[in-house]
Amino acid sequence: MRIGEVAAAADVPTQTIRFYERRGLLPQPLRGPNGYREYDDSILTRLAFIRSGQAAGLTLVEVASILDLRRDGAVPCAHVESLLVTKLDDIQERQRELAVLQAELEGLISRSARLDPADCTDTQICHIIA
Numbered sequence: 001m002r003i004g005e006v007a008a009a010a011d012v013p014t015q016t017i018r019f020y021e022r023r024g025l026l027p028q029p030l031r032g033p034n035g036y037r038e039y040d041d042s043i044l045t046r047l048a049f050i051r052s053g054q055a056a057g058l059t060l061v062e063v064a065s066i067l068d069l070r071r072d073g074a075v076p077c078a079h080v081e082s083l084l085v086t087k088l089d090d091i092q093e094r095q096r097e098l099a100v101l102q103a104e105l106e107g108l109i110s111r112s113a114r115l116d117p118a119d120c121t122d123t124q125i126c127h128i129i130a
Contacts, residue, residue, distance in 0.1 A: 001039045003029075010047040017047070025050055025064055057087045 007014045020026040026046055029037040046067075053063040062083050069076035112128040124130040 001041075001043070003037045003039070006039050006043055006047070010044055010051075012047060012051075020047075020050065023060060023064065025060060025067060056084065057091075058083060 001009070003014050003017055007017060010017075017026065021028060026043065029039050029043075032038050049067075050060075050063055053066065054060070058066075066076045066080055066083075069079055108128055115127055120127045
């Protein structure tokens with residue numbers, strides 16, 4: 001397959017394929033006598049894996065680390081699990097931080113309903129958040 005065919009089959013722009021090649025996420029393709037990139041069907045599996053990893057919240061660097069382990073003959077499942085657990089921990093921490101922020105905003109909004117804008121001084125800028 002040529003790059004346009006791969007792009008169409010994988011539903012990604014050709015620039016994405018070239019970018020992944022430069023980043024080492026995809027192997028460098030063979031070149032035909034005309035200089036065109038020539039891919040086999042395994043490229044579609046690799047592209048699907050990259051997209052699935054990104055959909056799970058993994059960065060391209062993290063996806064590359066998984067691909068590197070597989071390329072070196074290791075089974076990367078423990079590494080993948082570790083990455084996913086870390087992602088989940090990060091999300092849960094962000095959710096806690098957002099809950100604190102939500103409570104703070106609700107308090108400020110409640111406070112704003114009790115304050116009179118006429119009582120706000122120039123030095124306070126806005127007495128809702130002062």
